[in-house]
Amino acid sequence: MFRINWSNLPPDPDGMSLADVKKAYKQLWSQLEEAKRQKRAIASVSKANRKDLLASRSEAKAAKGQLVTLSKKQKAKDEANKAGYWSGAAAITVTIFYEAFKVVGFPGGRAWAEFWGHEAVYGVIVWCVTMTLGWAYRATHSGS
Numbered sequence: 001m002f003r004i005n006w007s008n009l010p011p012d013p014d015g016m017s018l019a020d021v022k023k024a025y026k027q028l029w030s031q032l033e034e035a036k037r038q039k040r041a042i043a044s045v046s047k048a049n050r051k052d053l054l055a056s057r058s059e060a061k062a063a064k065g066q067l068v069t070l071s072k073k074q075k076a077k078d079e080a081n082k083a084g085y086w087s088g089a090a091a092i093t094v095t096i097f098y099e100a101f102k103v104v105g106f107p108g109g110r111a112w113a114e115f116w117g118h119e120a121v122y123g124v125i126v127w128c129v130t131m132t133l134g135w136a137y138r139a140t141h142s143g144s
Contacts, residue, residue: 009027086134
């Protein structure tokens with residue numbers, strides 16, 4: 001008679017006594033019951049996860065409906081407005097300095113007044129002040 005490896009039962013019960021077959025049947029039955037118990041546990045966890053998934057999907061759908069999406073045209077318009085605001089602020093700042101220079105005197109004296117009053121010099125100064133204000137804005141507003 002051969003020895004039975006109970007942790008790895010043979011596929012064919014030939015050569016097994018009736019007592020061995022009963023023992024193998026009981027062992028397999030207990031394994032089947034354990035597998036069923038595990039299946040029920042996995043199914044209940046999966047069901048709970050499915051409910052969470054459906055809840056998350058519905059929340060995401062609701063949030064997406066509330067989210068305002070900007071088109072490329074709207075985004076470009078907003079960026080143009082922002083650029084205009086900063087450029088305008090720079091022009092106003094430079095104009096205020098020019099008015100102060102008229103009272104106090106231009107750098108280099110009155111002889112340089114014509115140079116400082118030229119539109120090209122004024123444009124360069126406005127551009128420099130715009131860049132400085134833009135840099136300051138970006139430094140103070142993260143995400144811009």
